[in-house]
Structure formats: C-alpha cells, structure tokens
Amino acid sequence: MSWVLMDIGNSRCKLVITSEDRYQVLGKRDWDNQEFAETHWLQNLSLMEQRHTDIQAILIASVASDEIKDKIKTFCQEVFSITPEFLVSRDLYASAKKDLTNSYDKPKALGVDRWLAMVAGLERQIGSDTANQPFAVFDAGTAITLDMVDKEGRHLGGHIVPGIHLMQKSLFGDTGKIAYGAKLDFEPADSSQWLGQNSLQAVELGTYQAAAGYLQVCLEQLVAKYQVKKLYVCGGDGAGLMAKVALPEELDWQDCPELVFEGLYYQHLNG
Secondary structure (H helix, E strand, C coil), rough: CCCEEEEECCCCEEEEEEEEECCCEEEEEEEHHHHHCCHHHHHHHHHHHHCCCCEEEEEEEEECCCCHHHHHHHHHHHHHHCCCCCCCCHHHHHEECCCCCCCCCHHHHHHHHHHHHHHHHHHHHCCCCCCCCEEEEEECEEEEEEEEEECEEEEEEEEEEHHHHHHHHHHHHCCHHHHHHHCCCCCCCCCCCCCCCCCCHHHHHHHHHHHHHHHHHHHHHHHHHCCEEEEEECCCCCCHHCCCCCCCCCEECCCCCCCCHHHHHHHHHEE
C-alpha cells in the first residue's frame, strides 16, 4: 500500500508517492498551481492515480486558505475517492525515542512546512551518531527560514526572511527606476561575475549576496552560540547558497530536498 504526500506552496505543487511501510519514493510529480484551475489539477492528479492504484491515504502540507483547501479536497476525492488530511503544526511530536516540542504559544501559527522539516530533522538525528545533539533546518525557497532545535528536542525559535526571488520581485515591483533600467538592458549575469554591469545583474547578484551573507552569519552563530553540528538544508536555493559560504569546520550539512515530505510521512505514521 502507498500514500500520496503533497507540499503545496504559493506557486507550485510537489507530490511524492511513498510506501506505507517506510519512507521510500515510488513516484513524484510537480506542477504550477495555475490558480487551482480544476481541469489542470485533475489532469495532474489523474496521471499519478493511473500509475499507482493502491493509494490508501493523502497527506498534505499547505498554508493555503480554507477556500483553496476545499478545492484541493474536492479534486482528491474525485480522482482518488479519498478525503485528504491537511497536517498542521502541533505543540508536540512524539517519536519512538525523542519528542519535538513547539516554541510557539499558539503551535498552529508555526508554518506547517517549517514544523514538518523539523520533524524530519529529528527523525534523521535519531538514526545517526548525532542523536543527542542540537540541529538546525535551513530552507531557502520563496521565503528563507531557519529553525533551531536543542539536544532535548525543544524548538528554540527561528527566522523568516525574504527569499532571493522575493527580494528581486520586490525591487522590480516597487522601484520604478530599477525596473526601467532592467528593461533597457536585460542581459543576465554569468557565473564568473560578482558585480552587476546593468540593473538586472545588480539586482540578481546583490540579492544573492544578501542571502549568502545572512546564511554566513547564521552558520557562525549556530556553531558559536548553540554548538550545532548538523544542519539540514532544503528549498530550491538551499544547496546553491551553502556552496557560496565559508562552512565552519565543526558543522556538517546535508542537502535534503524532500525534508517536508519526510515530515509528512513521520507525523502521520506516529499519530
């Protein structure tokens, strides 16, 4: 038997099929949300249903509105004849060997993608030689988030800052002269450049440096202040940013693009 895991963001849906017995990717697909148009979503879901006929559960991570969730629920019921479960952040996640506790006064207010990434991080810690050490999760997507968990499994808190593309969108959308300059000369930067020679390049390179600079400070603080030795990295820009910073020698990091899916699996598995 298998489960459908879905991570629905602001612009795209990512879907994974996993075995019920253990987290194991049996199939995957992603698509643009296209404002949750019915025909578009039914086509994409039907393709997965045709390839995997033993679906028993549909688990979803999404911060969409209740109206959008109702649409997705209807799509899933039509294609799979299953009502999906929308997972939420909790005050406590209890694994077999260690608990994860939420630092927020109102646990559900913590973004579910952040929470599930920490759930997955905890499970990875349990199965490693750093089981009794603190860890952190760095997710560089539309927003950049950082979350810290101590050796007792307590979430200490985190950061939310604009992602690279969100910073670029803000500059081009809210500053007319920059947008005008980018339209006049739209030659993108190449990989050898550090300084932009037109407005488009200046924004591209500058926002990337801003994100990398933030990450560098975070890595230094995680090691010096919290003695973190393990960092789990996800999000489309995560691994690229890690390649641009000076990594403290005490810190080990793993590129984990499916971290939220792993969290979906474990939270459902452990109730």
